[in-house]
Each structure stands twice: as C-alpha cells, then as structure tokens.
Amino acid sequence: MRHTVQMSPNGGQFTVIDGQTIHAAALNHDIAWPNRCRIGACGTCLCKILQGDVSYQIEPMLTERERSEGWALACLAIPQSDIVLTFEE
Ligand code: FES
Numbered sequence: 001m002r003h004t005v006q007m008s009p010n011g012g013q014f015t016v017i018d019g020q021t022i023h024a025a026a027l028n029h030d031i032a033w034p035n036r037c038r039i040g041a042c043g044t045c046l047c048k049i050l051q052g053d054v055s056y057q058i059e060p061m062l063t064e065r066e067r068s069e070g071w072a073l074a075c076l077a078i079p080q081s082d083i084v085l086t087f088e089e
Helices: 022-028 064-068
Strands: 002-008 013-017 046-051 054-056 071-073 077-079 083-086
Touching: 002 022, 013 022, 022 077, 064 071
Parallel strands: 002 083
Antiparallel strands: 002 013, 046 071, 046 083, 054 077
C-alpha cells in the first residue's frame, strides 16, 4: 500500500511505500529534508502532522505534549494514511 505525503504550504507531494519512513521516502524523491542522525536522536527532521496518522517501530523521543500537537520525527515516522505536514509551528 502507498500513502501520499503532502507538504504544506508549498504543496510538494511524494508517495511512501508500506513500512517506509517519511524521511526515507522524501530522500528517494530527491527532497532535501533536514536530517543528521536518521535514528531519532537529533530532532533535525522534526515536522508537524496536520492531517493523517503515523506509527513508529522505535518510540520517538517526543513529549506527550509534542505528540498531541502533531510533532513527529520524520526519520522514524511511518504513515498509516495519507499525510499533510508542515515544518512551521
Ligand atoms: S534525523 Fe535526527 S531525529 Fe530524525
């Protein structure tokens, strides 16, 4: 199964295959996504999920408040639906 990730507000879009992280899919589509560690430790890949759901195979180091506000670590986040996200607060 594939899911679509739409980036707001610039409207960029890419697809994610089943089990792939948002970050890995973005790199496969030559999107210059901020990153350093790619293992959930640095927070550089942080984005905010505006619509849709993600899951994690490795629990991200995010507070409950950050998670409830929609913040996600793209290098660990696996879409469970189509996603709309932003890098803005
Ligand atoms: S790249 Fe470091 S937390 Fe995602």
